[in-house]
Amino acid sequence: DGGITQSPKYLFRKEGQNVTLSCEQNLNHDAMYWYRQDPGQGLRLIYYSQIVNDFQKGDIAEGYSVSREKKESFPLTVTSAQKNPTAFYLCASSSWGSNQPQHFGDGTRLSIL
Amino acid sequence: AQTVTQSQPEMSVQEAETVTLSCTYDTSESDYYLFWYKQPPSRQMILVIRQEAYKQQNATENRFSVNFQKAAKSFSLKISDSQLGDAAMYFCAYRSPNTGNQFYFGTGTSLTVIP
Numbered sequence: 001d002g003g004i005t006q007s008p009k010y011l012f013r014k015e016g017q018n019v020t021l022s023c024e025q026n027l028n029h030d031a032m033y034w035y036r037q038d039p040g041q042g043l044r045l046i047y048y049s050q051i052v053n054d055f056q057k058g059d060i061a062e063g064y065s066v067s068r069e070k071k072e073s074f075p076l077t078v079t080s081a082q083k084n085p086t087a088f089y090l091c092a093s094s095s096w097g098s099n100q101p102q103h104f105g106d107g108t109r110l111s112i113l
Numbered sequence: 114a115q116t117v118t119q120s121q122p123e124m125s126v127q128e129a130e131t132v133t134l135s136c137t138y139d140t141s142e143s144d145y146y147l148f149w150y151k152q153p154p155s156r157q158m159i160l161v162i163r164q165e166a167y168k169q170q171n172a173t174e175n176r177f178s179v180n181f182q183k184a185a186k187s188f189s190l191k192i193s194d195s196q197l198g199d200a201a202m203y204f205c206a207y208r209s210p211n212t213g214n215q216f217y218f219g220t221g222t223s224l225t226v227i228p
Contacts, residue, residue: 031214037156042204042220050214088156094214099146099165102206102216104158 002027006091006105012113013078013085021076021108023091032074033092033102036060043090049074078110086112115140117207119219126195127227133180134190134222136205146208147181147188152221153201161203164188192224200226 004025013019025032031050035043045058049068063082068074074093078085088109092102116139126132138147149161164172164181171179176196180189192199205219 033216040223043218045215048215090156090158092158092216094216096214099163101148101150101160101163101208102158103160107156 004091004093004103004105006089006108008108009106011108011110013110014113016080018077018079019085019110021078021089021091021110023074023076023105024072025074025093025103026072027093027095027103028071029093029095029103030071031094031096032068033094034058034064034066034074034076035090035092037088037090037107046076046089085110115142115145115207115209115212115217117205117217117219119203119205119222121222122220123223123225125225125227126192126199128195128197130195131191131193132195132224134192134203134205134224136188136190136219138186138188138205138207138217140186140207140209142209142211144210146210147179148206148208148216149177149179149188149190150204150206151199151201152204153198158204162190195226197226197228200224 007022033048034046047066049055065077091105094102118137145166147164151159162174176193178191202221207217
């Protein structure tokens with residue numbers, strides 16, 4: 001079945017450490033996105049990518065980095081510069097065509113040790 | 114950037130009753146697309162329903178329907194015959210054909226279903 005796979009489901013970060021969240025899709029979608037969700041809050045856009053080797057900052061990109069070397073993959077690195085990384089992270093993808101919805105992964109919960 | 118507003122942080126409904134969740138948006142565009150997503154406690158985001166702005170007919174998916182008022186920039190979600198499984202956060206989203214593939218989300222409405 002086609003879908004989006006995020007891993008790991010739970011991740012713990014030590015102070016000063018960079019961690020990478022994985023996002024893979026087999027839907028052949030061109031666009032991919034990373035969102036952050038804090039408890040009881042909505043989705044805030046971190047980064048998005050419309051094509052391979054290109055990506056744009058969202059509303060809260062500081063302290064995060066991404067790459068898009070393959071169409072299927074859009075990993076997110078939470079750097080040590082992100083001082084409050086504890087949150088739920090959602091990856092999504094969509095195809096061209098504005099009537100198409102976003103498809104989401106199951107999320108990664110990141111916590112600070 | 115477009116803004117999407119969900120003015121009801123929390124709502125509750127009796128099982129088997131009907132509830133309406135509100136969503137308004139701010140745009141100068143004439144062509145766009147609107148979506149409602151459901152996020153149950155599992156945190157998975159599930160598409161509930163979509164609406165194209167150029168269509169006058171309101172979208173319907175089983176017990177879920179929308180009231181799309183383009184002039185008022187309003188896109189409310191009606192849930193009929195509410196079930197316990199409908200309890201979730203509901204997010205309204207806007208997609209513009211003019212801003213690439215970017216989506217704009219509201220802050221969500223938490224729906225409680227009372228048995």
